[in-house]
Amino acid sequence: MSGYKALVKAYWVTYRPGALAALAENTPPETFFARVSDEIAERIAEYRDDFTPPGIPGADFRDRMREINMATLRAREKALHELLYGLPKEPGTEGAEMPGVALPKIAAW
Numbered sequence: 001m002s003g004y005k006a007l008v009k010a011y012w013v014t015y016r017p018g019a020l021a022a023l024a025e026n027t028p029p030e031t032f033f034a035r036v037s038d039e040i041a042e043r044i045a046e047y048r049d050d051f052t053p054p055g056i057p058g059a060d061f062r063d064r065m066r067e068i069n070m071a072t073l074r075a076r077e078k079a080l081h082e083l084l085y086g087l088p089k090e091p092g093t094e095g096a097e098m099p100g101v102a103l104p105k106i107a108a109w
Contacts, residue, residue, distance in 0.1 A: 002041030003104035008033045008084060014098040015089040040079050047075030072106050 012020045012033070023032055051071035055064060089096075 002037045004037040004040045004080075005033045007080075007101045007103065008036045008040070010098050010101045011084050011087075014096050015093045016087060017093070018090050036083060040083050043079035043083065044072065044075045047078050048072045051075055069106050076103070076106070 009029070012029075020029060023029065048068070048071050051074045052068055053071075
């Protein structure tokens with residue numbers, strides 16, 4: 001399981017409580033949060049590969065790791081928008097504050 005489950009849960013509880021209640025009739029919420037979390041991680045890996053420029057033979061290792069880390073950050077931003085933050089907030093939740101949740105660390109090579 002990926003490390004995005006707490007973030008998914010916080011977003012849905014804060015901004016989509018009605019949809020979460022309807023979903024809970026058929027799927028246990030924790031199962032749903034885990035599934036979306038795994039989807040986010042998979043999408044990040046896919047996009048990271050797309051965003052990482054090809055390596056240059058003889059290039060500095062640290063520069064290459066910075067490129068990969070930046071690609072991972074871009075991938076995470078895109079995946080989170082598509083699968084979480086881009087979901088519409090339910091009426092009445094627009095001004096709500098989501099509790100702070102730590103994102104999984106990007107590998108510091």
